Amino acid sequence: MNVPPNFSIVTLGVADVAASAVFYRGLGWEQRGDQSVGITWFRTAGTWIGLFGYEDLAEDVGLAAGPVPLAGSAPAYRGVTLALNFASEAEVDEAMSEAIAAGAVQVKEPTRAEWGGYSGYWADPDGHLWEVAYAPGMPARDDGTIDVPH
Template sequence: MFDPRISLITLGVADVARSTAFYESLGWTRSAASNPAITFIGLKGIVLALFSRASLAEDAGVEDAGRAPDAFPGMTLAHNLASEAEVDAAYAFALSKGARAVKPPQKVFWGGYSGYFADPDGYLWELAFNPTAPLDGNGHMTLPG
């Protein structure tokens, strides 16, 4: 049986140094465990890794079919915030650091408020305020029982 958790998310990127610079510009800190081939960034309870797309495919034993940076990656990463104003501020900050605007923050069908930006490799980040799943004291999203 699997313990229900995710320990590490690895993004296959075109240029590790460029992607590292982008995430550092957001104020995120590269771990000393990083090296030129891979960057590790400690987040709250999870690690984000940046690894070359070709190397990641090789490690997994699959062919890298490639994809354009503006093509849908088939997944999103989410950063939940405590208010609509925080979503707006985080979105503006990400854009000021070179993120590509995808969908400006707005009220959404599920009752919250969210918007999307893309990192340099086209990975989509949702910035969201969800009034039905508030953040706990550690900034972690809580789900109803």
């Protein structure tokens, strides 16, 4: 058997599930699940984002949790970014503005990139890094999905 590439959930360890849920609802994302059980879900294009307590997630994985990132502190690079692709540069700018209005911290202002696209980065309240991008070679469809060329 090969492992099927059906990426379905990204779970983010967060300091305060309720506060993080407020942020993602502020982006206009659909929330599901009973947050009182310690985890909540947000729909994305074909996958889900789960918000789970930082230390609870470490316990679930079976690893020791490092220090909880301080809300409002400068985001740290953790070797992972999440990306939202858009159909135009204007949509990237609009998404960045909406994320900041919801409480994100702008990490890198959207700029034209050497690869021909346009992108910037923001951090959510727990410092998880999100890229907002327009990539002419793989534009976002109406449903938010993209295709990567051969």
